[in-house]
Amino acid sequence: MKYIDLHVHSASSDGTLSPRELVLYAKQKNLAAFALTDHDVVDGIEEAVDEGLKQGIEVVPGIELAARYKDREIHILGFFIDYKDPHFLENLAWIQNERKRRNKKMLEKLNSIGFDITIEELKKSAGKDLISRAHFGKVIQEKGYANSVTEAFKLYLSPGKDAYVQREVYTPKECINFIHEAKGLAVLAHPTLYDLTQKELKDLINMLKDEGLDGLEAIYSLFTKEEEYKMRSLANRYNLFITGGSDFHGKNKRQIDMGVGRGNLKVPYELLEEMKKRI
Numbered sequence: 001m002k003y004i005d006l007h008v009h010s011a012s013s014d015g016t017l018s019p020r021e022l023v024l025y026a027k028q029k030n031l032a033a034f035a036l037t038d039h040d041v042v043d044g045i046e047e048a049v050d051e052g053l054k055q056g057i058e059v060v061p062g063i064e065l066a067a068r069y070k071d072r073e074i075h076i077l078g079f080f081i082d083y084k085d086p087h088f089l090e091n092l093a094w095i096q097n098e099r100k101r102r103n104k105k106m107l108e109k110l111n112s113i114g115f116d117i118t119i120e121e122l123k124k125s126a127g128k129d130l131i132s133r134a135h136f137g138k139v140i141q142e143k144g145y146a147n148s149v150t151e152a153f154k155l156y157l158s159p160g161k162d163a164y165v166q167r168e169v170y171t172p173k174e175c176i177n178f179i180h181e182a183k184g185l186a187v188l189a190h191p192t193l194y195d196l197t198q199k200e201l202k203d204l205i206n207m208l209k210d211e212g213l214d215g216l217e218a219i220y221s222l223f224t225k226e227e228e229y230k231m232r233s234l235a236n237r238y239n240l241f242i243t244g245g246s247d248f249h250g251k252n253k254r255q256i257d258m259g260v261g262r263g264n265l266k267v268p269y270e271l272l273e274e275m276k277k278r279i
């Protein structure tokens with residue numbers, strides 16, 4: 001059997017391995033293929049694809065986009081995207097600008113409650129352009145304003161807390177359209193993580209299907225067997241293909257490993273073949 005992992009982050013977003021290191025790690029893990037699905041950026045894809053060709057690992061160009069649904073954030077994965085498509089890159093640039101605007105406001109709020117934190121420190125902690133609330137959390141902890149990143153989120157960085165500023169994101173429909181315009185397939189990521197009832201989840205999937213959704217992430221590190229079964233049935237019912245992945249972030253999510261998740265994740269290569277039929 002050949003196994004794959006269709007949900008992987010590199011250091012280009014919030015993972016810790018470089019795209020090249022991911023390919024070498026995938027090889028070590030005996031994976032036949034993986035999808036690089038960084039949040040909001042495609043910067044790592046070329047390096048991963050090139051190294052993949054050298055190492056005989058199939059790299060699927062992907063993305064993970066956040067979208068607002070009612071009062072929450074849902075995630076849409078894109079697969080087989082043309083990551084050089086100019087219009088797609090413009091959309092990503094808008095997301096990044098909006099994130100920067102949000103970050104500036106959050107930093108002002110932290111400064112106004114007396115935290116001595118600078119944008120340089122955040123940039124240094126992130127090590128790249130994309131600064132997320134996770135990096136805010138790390139710096140807050142490092143500077144002694146919280147005992148842990150979790151505490152930093154609980155006290156300051158979560159919705160309703162002093163330093164929180166909502167970041168504007170596209171609608172699910174816009175995300176699906178952008179992915180389609182870049183010749184990709186759009187998939188609802190980790191459907192059980194949105195705190196929705198069964199009925200609400202069905203409504204969401206029904207709506208997304210009407211808006212052009214192609215697939216459902218039915219195999220995922222954190223799913224129970226029952227959840228996986230439910231997601232498979234939903235996919236069946238709405239004629240969506242299924243994908244599966246670990247959501248590997250390197251050392252930023254230590255309990256989750258590439259390919260195997262928390263230990264017994266298995267994503268068969270056949271899923272990728274089914275997806276290719278739908279391109």
Ligand code: AMP
Nearest residue numbers: 014131132133134137149150153154167
């Ligand atoms: P952003 O996209 O900048 O709003 O930040 C999202 C990041 O914050 C993601 O990497 C999440 O994993 C992380 N995050 C969200 N909530 C928490 C939390 N309660 N504890 C730790 N990290 C969190």
Ligand code: MN
Nearest residue numbers: 009014039249
């Ligand atoms: Mn992440």
Ligand code: MN
Nearest residue numbers: 064075189190
């Ligand atoms: Mn996600």
Ligand code: MN
Nearest residue numbers: 007009064247
């Ligand atoms: Mn992810």
